[in-house]
Each structure stands twice: as structure tokens, then as C-alpha cells.
Amino acid sequence: MSAPLWITATPATPNGELHVGHLAGPYVAADVLRRFLRADGHPVRLTGGLADHESAVELCALKQGRKAEEVADGYGEAITVDWRRAGVEFDRVVRPGQDQGYREFVTSLFGRLHADGVLVARTRLLPYCGPCERALYGKYVRGGCPSCGAQADGSLCRTCARPNDCGDLLGPVCVLCDTPATLRQCRRLYLPLEAHRKELAEYWDSVPMPPRLAAFRDGLAHDGLPDVAVSHPAQWGITVPVEGFEDQRIAPAVEAVAGYLLSAGQESAEAGPLQFFGIDRAAFHLAVLPALVLASGGPLPSGFQVNEYYRLGGRKLSTTERHAVWALDVLTDAGSDTLRRHVLSDRPEGRPTEFRLDELDGTRSHLHATWNAWLGRLFAALREDCAGLSPEERPGGAGWDVLRDRLDFSARELRSSYGESGFAPRRAVALLDEVVRLADDFHQVNAHQRDHRSDRSGYRAVLAAELAIACALTAWAWPVMPEGAERLAGALGVTAGGPVTAGALAGPAPGVRLAPPTGPVFGF
Structure with a gap:
């Protein structure tokens, strides 16, 4: 050790x-x-x-x-x-x-x-x-x-x-x-x-x-x-x-x-x-x-x-x-x-x-409009299309391979920003925001997949990909926002605070009952 x-x-x-x-x-x-x-x-x-x-x-x-x-x-x-x-x-x-x-x-x-x-x-x-x-x-x-x-x-x-x-x-x-x-x-x-x-x-x-x-x-x-x-x-x-x-x-x-x-x-x-x-x-x-x-x-x-x-x-x-x-x-x-x-x-x-109070209010609004809004849409889709369970399908969807590469890069950059030699918490916050923006863009682009009645499995693969990103955030965001990371982990049935690595991009096991919180996940 x-x-x-x-x-x-x-x-x-x-x-x-x-x-x-x-x-x-x-x-x-x-x-x-x-x-x-x-x-x-x-x-x-x-x-x-x-x-x-x-x-x-x-x-x-x-x-x-x-x-x-x-x-x-x-x-x-x-x-x-x-x-x-x-x-x-x-x-x-x-x-x-x-x-x-x-x-x-x-x-x-x-x-x-x-x-x-x-x-x-x-x-x-x-x-x-x-x-x-x-x-x-x-x-x-x-x-x-x-x-x-x-x-x-x-x-x-x-x-x-x-x-x-x-x-x-x-x-x-x-x-x-x-x-x-x-x-x-x-x-x-x-x-x-x-x-x-x-x-x-x-x-x-x-x-x-x-x-x-x-x-x-x-x-x-x-x-x-x-x-x-x-x-x-x-x-x-x-x-x-x-x-x-x-x-x-x-x-x-x-x-x-x-x-x-x-x-x-x-x-x-x-x-x-x-x-x-x-x-x-x-x-x-x-x-x-x-x-x-x-x-x-x-x-x-x-x-x-x-x-x-x-x-x-x-x-x-x-x-x-x-x-x-x-x-x-x-x-x-x-x-x-x-x-x-x-x-x-x-x-x-x-x-x-x-320090400005209006900018603090802006931070709270940002968490609601981006982080919590994306997670809200994800949990709603899982409830409607997967009966509130984690999908059987492997992560997929249009642009998933490219997104996965970008997320791998984000994980490496987060490790550098969190680590002792390159410690830069301002950079870490920016990277986390970028991850959420990428996830929400992926959600919006692939939302039309739900209309393909003949391929509902493809849409569930999209949700599985988003669940993997959400699980990653229980580790990647934990140093910055531990309270929200714990709430998110509880909703997904995983443990918060894992290593900040690309390996955290893994959703719950298929068929796990999800328990989204009734209020915001990050902030309040």
C-alpha cells in the first residue's frame, strides 16, 4: 500500500x-x-x-x-x-x-x-x-x-x-x-x-x-x-x-x-x-x-x-x-x-x-435546469418504458460510441483535476457540467427512438447508456457534491463514492428496481 x-x-x-x-x-x-x-x-x-x-x-x-x-x-x-x-x-x-x-x-x-x-x-x-x-x-x-x-x-x-x-x-x-x-x-x-x-x-x-x-x-x-x-x-x-x-x-x-x-x-x-x-x-x-x-x-x-x-x-x-x-x-x-x-x-x-448572492442563486438554478432536469427526464422515461426497472439491454444509441470516448476522456481529466499534483477544483466542476450536457444532448437526440415501435429495445439501450452515466456521477461528482451523489446512488441502488475512473460508467444490474427521489437530486 x-x-x-x-x-x-x-x-x-x-x-x-x-x-x-x-x-x-x-x-x-x-x-x-x-x-x-x-x-x-x-x-x-x-x-x-x-x-x-x-x-x-x-x-x-x-x-x-x-x-x-x-x-x-x-x-x-x-x-x-x-x-x-x-x-x-x-x-x-x-x-x-x-x-x-x-x-x-x-x-x-x-x-x-x-x-x-x-x-x-x-x-x-x-x-x-x-x-x-x-x-x-x-x-x-x-x-x-x-x-x-x-x-x-x-x-x-x-x-x-x-x-x-x-x-x-x-x-x-x-x-x-x-x-x-x-x-x-x-x-x-x-x-x-x-x-x-x-x-x-x-x-x-x-x-x-x-x-x-x-x-x-x-x-x-x-x-x-x-x-x-x-x-x-x-x-x-x-x-x-x-x-x-x-x-x-x-x-x-x-x-x-x-x-x-x-x-x-x-x-x-x-x-x-x-x-x-x-x-x-x-x-x-x-x-x-x-x-x-x-x-x-x-x-x-x-x-x-x-x-x-x-x-x-x-x-x-x-x-x-x-x-x-x-x-x-x-x-x-x-x-x-x-x-x-x-x-x-x-x-x-x-x-x-x-461572492454574490445572485450568482449563488444562479448556481442553484443551473443545477435544477441541467443536472436535475436531465435526471428527471431519465427517471420518467425509465418509469414509462421500463416499468421503473433498469433495462436488460446493453448501453447503445446514436452516437454512443463517440460519447463513450468523450466520457473516457472526461474521467481522465477529472482524475487529473482531483489529484494532488494537478489539483484544480474549478476545472473539475466545469468537467462535471460538460458530462451532464453531453448526457442531456444524447437523451434529446435519441428521444425520437422511442417512436420506433418496431425497435423499442433500441430505445431501452439509450436509457441503459444514460443510466451508466448517472452511475458514473455517483463517483465522479461525489468529491464536489457528496449529498447529491448519495441521493443519486440511493435512487440507482449503487454505492456512492467509488473511484473516479471510466470503469464507473456501468449501470445497475438488469431488472433492479429504481427509486428516484421525490425532490431534486442535487441541491434544493
Whole structure:
């Protein structure tokens, strides 16, 4: 058996529910790859997590008059439910507030890294808000990015994705009260990435990465690898286990590495993961995580799948700013098939894309007018001409040989688009639509065969051919729209989620009683 593949999707911050940008970015795409590989018989794991101790969680709690633990637990549960409703199936989700031994593991990891000299003390300027009597870091502070000038928070810039050290922000302002911040000396613990340049450069040379990420890497390396703060003067989070820093909390970046190491498989043959994440997390995945993993002896990531931003009204979707379309609302209204297909066909690969509700409605209408309309016509014909049973005849009809060749080609192209090396979910959606169009054209062209009273067997052969295509879709469409693929498989009496191959073009055994659903097959 081939070595297991480990896939990770960046941890979600439980300061709100999932929005469609999260699903358009790492989560649905990672699940598509997992489903394809597992159906193909390849051992694969998908892991993720929740970033309970991000500053955004405590900030949300302060604004809502709640405890940070309540916010993290409540939204954490909502996020896991949204994942399930969207068909995103994790093999493991690291949950800091629930996983036994999590805090001890994080504390131990941090202590070892400090003892080994990987984490060192530095005195730097840190914004401070007098009225709030609070040191400002992460989401508590905003200002101009020192690299590009765009508005950034006290960790990184969402425009250029460059990290910052809070005190470098231009014109820092407290997010809680809008008061301009003052700068104070603060001694914190840091990960000096420049000390790991040689090891990082060797790693970067060994791992493939998309052009967008490679360009970011080159810019980061050219300008000098930064010192990254790994502790903050705060109350929310895990206490730093280092003498003199007991009033500080471990930065979420270190917790993310701990979650990564906790999720690493025990199988010796398992390589490092293929990581799915948004471009704003580039510095962490390219530099911070590899540096700490190298120091800890864990497996390094083996590849990257990076998405750009999904926008709404020209602005990046944001949970913190409540500028979002919530996944639960769309899932309730349109269903997982419609949402998954839409965000995959519009996935921000290589460039940002814009979410529009009217275009989501267009996706739902498209499924009804093409996929469901063809299947409806097919099931009606089978009921009228075959008594609702699968035909005895072998697939045939005018143009079937040519169509079969085209479908064989589609299967090969789908395998390429679903596979790790050529992963392109936008292409996969287009190919699936083409298969349905070909099937419907075949149905329409051969519909006149039904009028040949002397050759009703020929018409049943046409229906047998269409049934074979429908059966293929229970496998070919399963990575993209698993809910509809399961409904279709139930109607045909087959099992959904088989390998994406031309061999899936095989209808039910002759005489099988078909059970078409009373409602739509794909979407609702």
C-alpha cells in the first residue's frame, strides 16, 4: 500500500460562525482532495483545529460582554457543526478547550524550545492604550502596515500578508476605544527566524510551491526574516512556562504548531502534510511552522495549496468585522451541494474572487435546469418504458460510441483535476457540467427512438447508456457534491463514492428496481 497522505486545513478562529469565505478557501477544497483519494483506495487523513486563544476571541467576548471561554466553546461548536453540514469531514480536529493533555503539551513544547535557545527574550516597543489600561497586540490594535501602508492588525497585514511586530505599525490605534496608542518598552519572547535562514532555505528548495507563494517567500527572504513574537502580555491563553514571563501568554502561532505536531500520524511511512491555507497565513506556513517543526523533530509540510481572498462588496470577508455571509444561512437556504459547487467553481485560486448572492442563486438554478432536469427526464422515461426497472439491454444509441470516448476522456481529466499534483477544483466542476450536457444532448437526440415501435429495445439501450452515466456521477461528482451523489446512488441502488475512473460508467444490474427521489437530486 502506498504511504498515507496527510492533509491539513488551517485552524479556524472561534470568534464567530464560519462564513462562505472559509469554505471557499481551505475547507471544501481540502475535503474534495480527501474524498477523491479515499475513494481511490489511497490512505489519507484530513486534520484541522480551532484557534481558541487568538486575540480575536477575547476581543469578541469583551464586545459581547461574555467570557472568552464561552465565546470559544460556543462558536467552536457552531464551526464544527457548519463543517459537518457542508460535508467537510475531518479525521481529527484539535480543540484546545476539550482535548485532554493539550495545555500540558503546549507548555512542554514551549519550555523545550526556550531551553534549547530557539525562543529568546527581546525588548521591543509595544502599543499601549491608557484608557483601556491594556497592552495592544493582535486584533486589539490597528494601524498602517510597515511594509505596504494598508490597514493591518498587530500581527500581520491582510493586504500584503507580511507579519509585523505591533510596535512597527504606523499610527497604531486601540480597537476597543479608538484611542491612539502610545509605545512602551516590553520584554517578550521571540522566534528569531533569521537564525534559521539556512535550514529554511534548504527546506524551501526541497518543496514545490505555487508561484504566488514562491514570490512571497522571495520577498520575505530578501527583506530579512523577522523576529516573531511568541508571547504576549495578556490574560487570555496559556501561561508562558518561563521564569520572568509568567504574566504573559503563549502566542497562538506556537499553539498552531503544537496542534500540527499532535495531529502528526504515528505511521513511520507518513510524510509531512499537504497544507491548505489562505495567503494571509503565508508567513506562518512558510517560515514560523517549519522553523519550529525543525527544532522539534516533526515532519515538515510536503506541499501547499494556497487561496486568495473571497470578497464581499470589494472587501475581504471578515468574522471580526462581521462583514460576511454566514455559511449556516446559505447551507439552510441552498444546501451543501449548491454551496460546495458554487465556492469551488468560484474558488479564489491565484486571484481574489467576489461572492454574490445572485450568482449563488444562479448556481442553484443551473443545477435544477441541467443536472436535475436531465435526471428527471431519465427517471420518467425509465418509469414509462421500463416499468421503473433498469433495462436488460446493453448501453447503445446514436452516437454512443463517440460519447463513450468523450466520457473516457472526461474521467481522465477529472482524475487529473482531483489529484494532488494537478489539483484544480474549478476545472473539475466545469468537467462535471460538460458530462451532464453531453448526457442531456444524447437523451434529446435519441428521444425520437422511442417512436420506433418496431425497435423499442433500441430505445431501452439509450436509457441503459444514460443510466451508466448517472452511475458514473455517483463517483465522479461525489468529491464536489457528496449529498447529491448519495441521493443519486440511493435512487440507482449503487454505492456512492467509488473511484473516479471510466470503469464507473456501468449501470445497475438488469431488472433492479429504481427509486428516484421525490425532490431534486442535487441541491434544493
